[in-house]
Each structure stands twice: as structure tokens, then as C-alpha cells.
Amino acid sequence: MTVLAALIRRDIRIAVRVGGGALIGVLFFLTVVVLMPFAVGPDLALLTRLGPAILWLGALLASLLTLDRLFMADHEDGSLDLIVMSRTPLELACATKALAHWIAAGLPLIGATPVLGLLLNLDTRSTAAVALTLLAGTPALTFTGMIGAALAVTLHRGGLLLAVLVLPLSIPVLIFGVAASQAAIAGQSFGAPFSILCAVSLVSFVIGPFAAAACLRHGLD
Amino acid sequence: MTLIDLANPSKFLSLTARVLPWLAAATAIVLAIGLYQSAAAPDDYQQGATVKIMFIHVPNAWLSMLVWGVMSLAALGTLVWRHPLADVAAKAAAPIGAAFTFLALVTGALWGRPMWGTYWEWDARLTSVLILFLMYLGLIALWRAVEDPSRAARAGAVLTLVGAINLPIIKFSVDWWNTLHQPASVMRLGGPTLDRAFLVPLLVMAAAFSLLFVTLLLAAMRNEILRRRLRSLQMMQARAFSSEVDTGSHEGNAPKPKFGAA
Secondary structure, three states: OHHHHHHHHHHHHHHHOOOOOHHHHHHHHHHHHHHHHHHHOOOHHHHHHHHHHHHHHHHHHHHHHOOOHHHHHHHHHOHHHHHHHOOOOHHHHHHHHHHHHHHHHHHHHHHHHHHHHHHOOOOHHHHHHHHHHHHHHHHHHHHHHHHHHHHHHHHOOOOHHHHHHHHHHOHHHHHHHHHHHHHHHHOOOOHHHHHHHHHHHHHHHHHHHHHHHHHHHHHOO | OOOOHHHOHHHHHHHHHHHHHHHHHHHHHHHHHHHHHHHHOOOEOOOEHHHHHHHHHHHHHHHHHHHHHHHHHHHHHHHHHOOOOHHHHHHHHHHHHHHHHHHHHHHHHHHHHHHHOOOOOOOHHHHHHHHHHHHHHHHHHHHHHOOOHHHHHHHHHHHHHHHHHHHHHHHHHHHHHHHHHOOOOOOOOOOOOOOHHHHHHHHHHHHHHHHHHHHHHHHHHHHHHHHHHHHHHHHHHHHHHHHHHHHHOOOOOOOOOOOOOO
8 A cells, every 4th residue: 555655646746846747737728728719709608508518628638638648757767667567466556647647637627627617607506517527527537548548658659649549438428527517507417427427437447457557568578 | 170270370371261262252142142132122112212222331330340349359369368360360350340330431421311311410320330430540540550560469459458348338328418419310210120121131231241351351361461471571681681781891880770669
């Protein structure tokens, strides 16, 4: 346990340090959301209607942006080899790294949501709904994205390939995240889509670490 | 003759060399029967002659999913049993599956134009087939991004298995999403009960397309094996050449060319 706690502390510390890139995600999120009114026009009613979708899309892209550093930085300085060789199960180490990445890069996105909700003319209830669904859904994005990050590091190709591989896998999260937010805003049944969103997150906790560990174990040599 | 005996690529090549002509002939015959029966099938009372697109469209759609299943089995073969031909099969199957999926989409669009009045509808089935197509393309991109085949094979195998788990989830979520947005806007062909006049040609065509898939897969696997042999021969030749250059002219500071993916 202490090993995993140390791993979390280390990853978070690196992420918030200069050159870590945790805050770049938030900045990107802000920029994407600010760009939207220029594309669809400054119509506040329309922005209110599209708000949850815009926030979700922004969060999806922002979490994807920082994902390729998840294993790549450790691979470059050699610490990934130590993690693979250590006695801690690699699956647990992968899950821990993803958790640390989510705390460093995912939580700030949720923190920024109320501010961005103001820009999109969302009321308190809608903003709270979007923030809650993001809280339940972004871990799934990180944990499925981790598979892509592990593939990218074993193939020495990051960036674009990762986006192409991961985006189709994130469709269920997007569907149920936006559906749950819309349902909460419209006052429809919020429970069904939200519980499925949580279920998708839980499934990704199981699949993600095992697939990523399999990639790393077979791919690094 | 078990699966393990085929692990030797030379045995596989000699076996497929004998089998392939027969398979190709069988495919041609069954396809000819299927096409004749499709052409002879009666017109639908509602859809007219356009219903005949179904005989091409539906087998393509079935095959698009079947090929991913075959690739998943091959991925298990790569990761669990380390069968040397499994990754060859997975690599060869991906473009074939993508082609079947693409044809299913195109014929669906051509069928949709006269029936629904639009080429594309964000219907649940269409959407999930489109996502399947995107995943095929991602997998092909993965295969093409890496030079070393064995490294690409293991990465592709993991992605294939993750896709096999995810595709039902995506299918389910797209169904859910679709019913939420626009309930039952799409006209469906008279339910699950299909008339015998349509069912028999459809099944024959499905058999023909399955045979076509097996034929194409075996042929593509042969090509892939030969391509890999060629690649290793070229690398051996280049290595021999470079060592010759190194010993011939004593330019010790010239950087040695590096072979294979680092």
C-alpha cells in the first residue's frame, strides 16, 4: 500500500510541477468552451441548450490532451521499467497511475465547470448536474484512455494515434454523461442514465488497468 | 492436422496452396447461385425492386461483425497461445473487415435514399456500424504505425480484445441514445419474419460472403507471410552488405545503420 501511496504522491507532485501539464488541460478546456460561442453565435438561449454538450465535449478533449504523458514521461526517464519490474502487480500500479492522473488532471476540470457554466448561461442546477456527471464520468475517460496511452508508449507513437484509438471507446461515456445532465436539467428521470454512467466507469476500472498492463508487459522489451 | 501443425508457415503455405483454388471455386459457384436467386426473387409489395439491395447489404453487415469476432479469436491466439500465425490472421482480417463494413454502410445508404428519403439517418444500427468502421480504421492505423510486426501484433491484439468488450457496450449505449432522441422514426422491413422467397437467397448470399471472407483471408495471410519473408531477406542482405562495407573500407566513425524497430 505504501508503494502505491508513494506512486500517487509522486505522480501528482510531478503533474503540478513546472512542465507537468496538469493545468494545461484546464486551460485547453477553457479555450475550447470559449471558442464555442464564436462557432455557434452569441445566442444565450442556444448556448444554454448546448451547454452540457459543450462542457462534456471540452472535458473529453481536455482529458485526452494530457493522457499521452501518462506513461510516456516515465518511459523517457526510465522509471516505467522500474515500475514494470517491481514486485507490485503491474495492474495495480497502472490503476494507481491512472488515479493520480485523474486527481491531477481530471479534478481541476470539474473545478472549472462552474465558471464555464456561467459563460454558457447555465443556471446553478444545470451546472451542478454537469459537474456531478463529470465527476462520475471522467474517471472512465482516464481509465479507458490509459489503454491508448499504454499502446502509444509501447509503439513510440503518441498523440494522434492515441486520439484515433481512444475516441470511439469513449462514446458510451459521452452518451450517458450528456443524457444524465440533460435529464437533470429537464427534470426527467436522472437515475437511469446516471447509474449507467457510473456502471461504465466501474467497468472501465476493471478493463483499463488489465489491458494497459497487458500492453506494457508485452510491448516493452 | 491440428491448429498447432499449422504453426509452421511453410506447412500453412503448402496446405493453403492446395485448398485455395477449391475455396475460390466454391465461392464463385455459391455466389453465382445466390446472385441468380436474388435476381429471381420477387419484388417487395412496398419497396419494389430496391429490396434486392438487402441480399448484398445484410451479408456485408453480418460479416462486418463476424470478422471482428474472428480477429478477437486471433488476438487470443496471439496473447495466450502465442500462435505464430495468429497475428498474421489478425492483420490480414482487419482490412477485409473494414471493407465489409464500408460496403454495408454504402449499400445501406443507397438503400436508404429511396426508402427513407435520405442517405444517412442517425439510427442506432447505422451509428453503431459506423463506429465499428471507425474502430477498424483505428486498428489498421495501429498496424501501419509500427514497423516491427510482432510488436504491432501484441498491441493490436490488446486493442482488438478491448474493442470486443466495448462493442456491445457501444451498441447498447447507441440504442439507448437513439430511443431517447427520436423514437421509431425509421421504417423497418416487415419484422423478423421474412418470407421464404427472400430468406433462401439471403442465406445463400450469406454463405457465399462467408466463403469469400475465408478465401480472401487465406490469400491475404499467404501474402503477409511472403511479405514478412521478403522483409527479413532484405534485412539480412542489408546487414551482410553493411558488414562488408565496414570491413572493406576502414571508416570506423561512419554510423552503422540500425535495423528493425528500436
